[in-house]
Amino acid sequence: MLTLGIESSCDETACAVVEGERTVRSSVVASQHDLHAMFGGVVPEIASRAHAERILPIVEQAMGEAGVRREDLSLIAVGHRPGRIGSLLIGLTAAKALAWSWALPLVGVDHVHAHLHAADLGRDAPPEFPALGLVVSGGHTSIYRAAAPGELARLGATIDDAIGEAFDKAASILGLPQPGGPAIDALSAEDGADDRAFDFPVSRLGKGSLDLSFSGLKTALLYEVRGRPQPRRVPGKPELRADAPPVLTAERRRDIAASFQRAAVRAIIVKLGRALDASSGVRTLIAGGGVCANTRLRRELESFASERGLELRLPPMVYCVDNAAMIAGLGRALHERGERAGLDLRAVPTTSA
Numbered sequence: 001m002l003t004l005g006i007e008s009s010c011d012e013t014a015c016a017v018v019e020g021e022r023t024v025r026s027s028v029v030a031s032q033h034d035l036h037a038m039f040g041g042v043v044p045e046i047a048s049r050a051h052a053e054r055i056l057p058i059v060e061q062a063m064g065e066a067g068v069r070r071e072d073l074s075l076i077a078v079g080h081r082p083g084r085i086g087s088l089l090i091g092l093t094a095a096k097a098l099a100w101s102w103a104l105p106l107v108g109v110d111h112v113h114a115h116l117h118a119a120d121l122g123r124d125a126p127p128e129f130p131a132l133g134l135v136v137s138g139g140h141t142s143i144y145r146a147a148a149p150g151e152l153a154r155l156g157a158t159i160d161d162a163i164g165e166a167f168d169k170a171a172s173i174l175g176l177p178q179p180g181g182p183a184i185d186a187l188s189a190e191d192g193a194d195d196r197a198f199d200f201p202v203s204r205l206g207k208g209s210l211d212l213s214f215s216g217l218k219t220a221l222l223y224e225v226r227g228r229p230q231p232r233r234v235p236g237k238p239e240l241r242a243d244a245p246p247v248l249t250a251e252r253r254r255d256i257a258a259s260f261q262r263a264a265v266r267a268i269i270v271k272l273g274r275a276l277d278a279s280s281g282v283r284t285l286i287a288g289g290g291v292c293a294n295t296r297l298r299r300e301l302e303s304f305a306s307e308r309g310l311e312l313r314l315p316p317m318v319y320c321v322d323n324a325a326m327i328a329g330l331g332r333a334l335h336e337r338g339e340r341a342g343l344d345l346r347a348v349p350t351t352s353a
Helices: 033-039 042-066 086-103 111-121 163-174 180-188 215-226 251-279 294-308 325-336
Strands: 001-006 012-019 022-030 073-081 105-110 131-136 139-150 151-157 231-232 237-242 282-286 311-313
Touching: 001 042, 001 086, 001 325, 012 042, 012 325, 022 042, 022 325, 042 086, 073 086, 073 111, 073 325, 086 105, 105 111, 105 325, 111 131, 111 139, 111 282, 111 325, 131 251, 139 215, 139 251, 151 251, 163 180, 163 215, 180 251, 180 294, 215 251, 251 294, 282 294, 294 311
Parallel strands: 001 073, 073 105, 131 282, 282 311
Antiparallel strands: 001 012, 012 022, 131 139, 139 151, 231 237
């Protein structure tokens, strides 16, 4: 039972062939980082054009690496939500065309939900449910209660920046290269890095809230780097000026990065603790998304799961980033439960839950 998965929600063009729900026969990802680097973020028009140029060669490569022909496939799964609408449309159009021309069934997959399935890839057996799910990426930071693969109820989510976006903005303020998450992680791991040098805020919101916020943390870092604005009255209008901050030496930049990372990860752990306390019967903690590659987050999730008696499922590093293997694997699980999509399947920029 081989599934061809297609993913194009943002700036990675990806295709994979997966056997069953967990055995990856091939996974090809074409990144666009170099195309967008000079702009400091993803440019939608450039992303869509690159997807259109790459999608069919990537499909051919994935099938070639898996050693399969179209006759060997039994399903096509495609990420159709959420994401940048232009990017989604390229992958969805390709999936529809292949499903029609090859007479294969089609299933649509929620990209965010698929990030949790990435932790299942390469394993011999599924996790125990119910489970607590954490998705941490550039565009999403959400906590779920999972009854089965793809059967999710969202418990909380960020009310402003996603954690990956916060890392990217922090890196930009610190003058670090993009993507920001790996840059901050590497700087925080340098010898002598002091993650307690700056007491950055850990957002908790209301008592018992399972939502997250990273905008205050980002602002606190901005003030440490560029100075804290102070009011100064000028005849006729108010004006802000900033007290001159200390020189941003290499050591200060390193310690700010480490302190920022500690506070950001701590906010995640606090909310996971609240979510677990409010949920009964949870046996497993599943995490997914690009920020799962962060070394500190992985360590703290391991400690949290051990302390709370949970099995922890983290995706291998290669499946933390956007990929089509997670789309194919979850697509197979959804298909086995009877889900089908027609050629009228729509690209939707928002997640279902």
